[in-house]
Amino acid sequence: MTAPSGVVVLTDRLVARGGLDRVVAAAAAGGVRWVVLREKDLPRAERAALATDLRAILADVGGTLVVAGPDPLGGDAVHLPAAGPYPPPPHQLVGRSCHNQTELTRLTTEHYATVSPVHPTRTKPGYGPPLGPDGLQRLVEVSNVPVLALGGIETPDQVTACVQAGAAGVAVLGALMRSPDPTETATTLTRAFQEAVTAELTQTRHGVTPELAQARRGVTRASTSGLRPTVPTQGSSLTARSGHGRPQPQAATNHDPPHPQTRNSGK
Template sequence: MNLSLYFVTPDGAAGLEALVLAAVRGGATLVQLRDKHATDADLIPVARRLVAALAPSGVPLIVNDRVTVALASDAAGLHVGQGDLAVTEARRLIGPDRLLGLSVEALDQVERLPLGIVDYVGIGPVRATASKPDHAPPIGFDGLARLVAASPVPAVAIGGLGAGDAAAVKRAGASGLAVVSAIGAAPDPEAAAQALAAEWGAA
């Protein structure tokens, strides 16, 4: 599991498959399919296409929140938030071999992590972000460092991150940065991913 450049798809993105493949060509190491508005029936064929498209690269597809979609598409894993399915139940449903990620935004959530259930945590938001308007208050890089230090599993930073942030994320101890708009809204997603991947490698 390489969390270094974790691309989260924008809601309702047109040309999603082309966008994801561009991100991966540029260096994205993991892709999360996130669409809070689409139905499971809408998302299953999308997820199946992405799993097939990503197979040659070996980059895993993680599905946000939708257990049914993750299982039906044979995705590599599932990511849940604090208001979604409990991680113990999520693990029971997806089995022992799929990746399971959990969003955390506060120290007590990290400290309550059940051991042996979650493979990684997404910590944030580091900054305010328009791609998730209902997010918790930003924790900043100091907050990120505190939560990373307390986490028993690898952590990826998320929330308003983009070009110029890799060094600060790495200094905080995170295993990578997760981005939405920095790749998804870029005029050239492949070049944007390439720049972020190079920045992480040099940090």
């Protein structure tokens, strides 16, 4: 099972318009293939039933459900809080919420990490301070696993900035849970991710270094640890500055087989 990439949805049934199953189905129709089930306040039986329902929705598009917490609820993919448990359980896919370099360097057998908060978030106001794209890049550079950017990511420009900072994907909650049209929102954000990854790959193929690309955009930033991650071609495993490759962009209907900042997050 590969690590999540692209647009990853975090659930919050309390703000989901029209019900959580409807929002997840609509997001899947817009290209989302990864969903992290939170709802940790629910009794286990109710949460397990919800996990079953969401897995059925995602199965139709080849998607994957990741469960926040050490209990996979009948699956084999979990997302753990920064506080534990340690060592991670031996599931096929294990993610971890991280917020700083100390937490990232504590990772052992985890397959990916979320890094937050990148931007201020309405879901958890006052949490931070926000990393911004520069802070995100610094943490990507020290991570040994793929990083998902998390926190206040709502616009295509924000998605693009996260990709340029080296994120393998973006984790989104409010922008999709509160959207009046989750399919349109998911399509817009997914397209922004794919276009940003393609642009990074094109620059790499034409010998444009990250520093030169930033200069062309009017941005100057000192490199701290080598090259920006590159996008591997299909089946390749190019090495990035964080020790892993970024996934090849995919069409909205395809799926490469397989934090939040809310009151029942995996933190």
